[in-house]
Amino acid sequence: MLSVHNLNAWLPDSAASTTRRTDIQLLHGVTLQVETGQTVALVGESGSGKTITALSILRLLENTTPIRINGAITFAGQELLELPLAEMRSIRGNRIAMIFQEPMTSLNPVFTxxxxxxxxxxxxxxxxxxxxxxxxxxxxERTGIDDAESRLGVYPHQLSGGQRQRVMIAMAVAGRPTLLIADEPTTALDVSIQAQILKLIKDLQQEFGMAMLLITHDLAMVRRIAEQIYIMKDGAIVESGPPESLFTRPNHPYTRHLIEAIPQPAVEQKGDSPVVLKTELLSCSFRLLVGRQGLFKRRYKTIKAVDEVTLSIREGTTCGIIGESGSGKTTLALAVLRLLPSTGSIVFQGRELQSLSTRELRPIRSQVQIVFQDPFSSLSPRLSIGEIVEEGLRVHHKNLSPAARLERVREALADVGLSGDIVHRYPHEFSGGQRQRIAVARAVVLRPRLLILDEPTSALDMTIQRQIIELLKDLQRKYTLTYLFISHDLKTTRALADYIIVMRNGAVVEQGPARAIFDNPRQPYTRDLLNAALFVTPDVETASSSAS
Structure with a gap:
């Protein structure tokens, strides 16, 4: 169905002189095939050229970027690079559809x-x-969104990250394409919904003979559903083959490196340190517009996003909050930060936050920081990296001189493994993993006591995830940081957390030490969640050991 042969891509080097211009080569002779009804996976680190390859197939780069492409892309007997744009538009979304990686920036914010x-x-x-x-x-409904009819009237910002991703998937399969290009289709989804989405795509493949080119960093998913895997590094295919041979007998060192990046369980910290954060019966509700009656009357439904949550986090430890998308994890974090109105008790370092005014709360905000889920959306595109990281110092440490602030900024960037020379560059110039490091630097520059991490590794490939996990562990040891770690990725949570809270529909289903929750869960919901996420891990670890 699809044949990509010797695909090359170049980006003009704007820094080069006009007389001796040199181009940066992004793709190096990429060759791959997708047969009718087949699932092919393209795996590699962030910046390896996976998405550029996908966008080249749909010719979405030529009119919006200076990137030059040559080679051959044949789809159902047609050479796509030679088609007029009018014919190419009839193929996009109809015969070839794409699920884009970042739903918040792909969905139009002004349309429902x-x-x-x-x-x-x-x-x-x-x-x-x-x-x-x-x-x-x-x-x-097929993509797992509850109350689907009422959701038609909401806007993208009113949905969670996982719900927005499901909408993107529904839009992609709406035209019943014969080829689906899925760029990280389950990145923002919890494990149980991942299984539903993968089953949905498999059902559609069988029903319509649809093929899929899957771009992902999730090795467990690749091993489960892909029939052919291409490993990509620095714009080139370094190894390919069926999952059985790649996972058990990888030939290329980079393939072994990817397999060995599977997170390992954390060593739990002792529980005798002082309590940093404590909540009691914390609840948060909001009204959702479900319809209209007449010209002025509107119908609302009250949703209890957080339902009487009680938790306690000790200094220097990591509390992991897991659960499906929409279970209330992020709402709980925003309520703790007093960014959403709530009822109940929030005690931080012995002070009740609910009784504090906005002015009284401001000094405490420097001690409680958050790293948001999507670094591309949370970093201002108009500010340089230096200005982004320095912003908190300007607000909370006004006594520092400009030189002292710059020194603190460079120190924070060094803490997250970035050079201080990037202070004059902008967020769009960095990969997803680098942007996430910048987001962490912006938070730790204030030396907070509590750092809330909202899905900090969900959009990152496996090797970058491992780097971020090790970075967070190093920062925790260096500054005795306390983490509230929110994630649907249970393997990552197991690598970081000392204590686990399982949430469903806004309520706590189960909580306890991480080892006890993962080894011997008491509730059926927790067992189902763990089985969906972790049942493939032993095989992958075995393959990693044999590869070593």
């Missing part, structure tokens, strides 16, 4: 989810408005 999901049904399947609406509801 319903508008954006119905549009491809009208364009590519020639449905009526009513039929398209019914199909949109069915697609949302």
């Amino acid at each position: 989810i319903g508008n954006q999901l119905i549009e491809p049904l009208l364009l590519h399947r020639n449905m009526t408005q009513e039929a398209a609406r019914k199909e949109a509801i069915a697609l949302l």
Whole structure:
């Protein structure tokens, strides 16, 4: 169905002189094939050229970037690089669809989810408005979104990261393409929804004979569903083959490096240090618009996003909060930060935060920092890296001179493994892993006592995840940091957490020491969650050992 042969890509070097211009080569002779109905995985580190390869297939680079491409891309007997743009547009979204990696920046913020999901049904399947609406509801339900009909009227910012990703998947499969390019399709999803999405895609493949080119860093997923794997490094394919041979007998050192990056369980810290954060019966509710009656009357539904949560975190330890998307993990973190109104008790270092005014709370904010889920959206594109990291110092340490602030900024960047020379560069110039390090630097520059980490590794490939985990461990040892670690990636959580809280529908299902939760969960929901995430780990670890 798809054949990519000797694909090369170059980016003009703007720093070079006009007389002797040199280009930066991004892709080096990439060759791969996808057969009808086949699932092919493209695996590699951030910046290895996976997404550029995918975008080149759809020719989404030529009119928006200075990147030059040559080679051959043949789809169903047609040479795509030679097609007029009008014919190429009829292929995009109809015969070849793509699930983009970052749903928050891919979905239009000024249109409702319903508008954006119905549009491809009208364009590519020639449905009526009513039929398209019914199909949109069915697609949302198949991708695991509750109360799908009411979700048609909401905007992207009103959904969680996982829910936005599910909407993107529904939009991609709406046109029933014959080839689906999935760029990290389950990155922002919890493990149980991952299984549903993968089953959905597999069902669609069998029903329509659809092929899939899967771009991912999740080795467990690759081993489960891919029939052919291509390993990519520095813009070139370094090894390829079926999963059985790659995982048990990898030939290339880089392939072995990827397999060995599987996170290992953390060594639990002693529980006799002082309590940094304590909540009692913490609850947070909000109203969701579900419909209208007449011109002025609106119907709302009250949702209890956090339901009487009680927790305690000790100094120098990591409390991991796990659960499905929409279980209330991020809402709990925002309530602890007093960024959302809540009821109940929040005690930080012996002080009740709920009774403090905004002015009284401001000095405490320097002691409680957060690293958000999506570093690309949370880092201002208009500020340089130096200005981003320095911003907190300007607010909370006004007595520092500009030179002292710059020194603190360089020290924070060095703490996260980045050079101090990047202070004049901007976020778009960095990879996802580098942006996440910058986000961590922005938080630790203030030397906080508590650092809230909201899915800090969800958008990163396996090797970069391992680097971030080791970075967080080093910072914790160096500054005696306390972490509230929110994640749907249970393997990463197991590598960091001393204590685990399992949430579902806003309530705590189970909590206890990490080893006890992972080795002997008491609740059926916890067991299902662990089985969905970890049942493939022993095989991968065995392969890693044999590769070593």
